[in-house]
Amino acid sequence: MITVELDNFSLKEICQSGQCFRMYETEENTYELIAGDQYLKMTQDGGIVNFHCSDMEFICYWVPYFDIDADYSSYIAKINPRDTYLSAAAECGSGIRILQQDLWEMIITFLISQQNNISRIRGCVERLCEAYGEKKISGEKEYYAFPNPERLAAASEDDLRGLGMGYRARYIVETTRSILNGEISLDRIYQYRYYSRAKQELLKLSGVGEKVADCICLFALHHMDAFPIDTHIRQVLDEHYKRGFPNRRYRGMRGIMQQYIFYYELNKK
DNA sequence: AGCCAGGGACCAT
DNA sequence: ATGGTCCATGGC
DSSP, X not given: OEEEEOSSOOXXXXXXXXXXXXXXXXXXXXEEEEETTEEEEEEEETTEEEEOSOHHHIIIIIHHHTTTTSOHHHHHHTXXXXXXXXXXXXXXXXXOOXXXXXXXXXXXXXXXXXTOOHXXXXXXXXXXXXXXXXXXXXXXXXXXXXXXXXXXXXXXXXXXXXXXXXXXXXXXXXHHHHHHTXXXXXXXXXXXXXXXXXXXXXXXXXXXXXXXXXHHHHHTSXXXXXXXXXXXXXXXXXXXXXXXXXXXXXXXXXXXXXXXXXXXXXXXX
């Protein structure tokens, strides 16, 4: 087990920030996460966080995954103090991290997310993993990895509708096909240095539009300028930023500001 | 019963 | 480029 003391890091806020749909609070201050084919159990008490894994796994996998080396207080310090809304949002979600999740997993997960609510998205993703993911064991814990493209290709559109994917089933089938046949290369998308280039490529996928592409750029590729505009963010922009969000000021950190707002809207009051 | 949920494809101007 | 309309499903 690894024990570390971290600033601006809250498992509760990360869990509720809606980036990862396979992270659960299983008991008080205890969280379980399945990312790709990895399982991780964590506990947190104040700033002390325990990761139930080896040194090697922590350093190679979870440090980049949770963006642990980044200093989020410097992001928060850049917020315009006169922007009382954003200041309040960032204070509310100051422990949020922008995760670096698997690209393929984010593509499928955010295809499912569209016009859907978070609890139902969780259910859909879980059923998809149970049906097509590889069964794994970590200690006493049995879990299903997220299915890779080859495994998911076994699913027909009707199969996926049977799992409750609704009209998104066609998007999943078509997107899986275009990645397997090499029409779109995940490796290439990983290597694009510029956010706009990665997004442009993602937009070629069936069922991937502006918002979903931005989520993938932010939560998998760590393009911190991606600013997904969903129905909640739209309402905030209309209400608090009638003259537009101050993009210039937050260049290079728009994505984390978006997450503070999103989390705030879902958890305030 | 109708509205909403981390929207996008497709079609009409 | 912009603006409807339709697309499944479950919770309220």
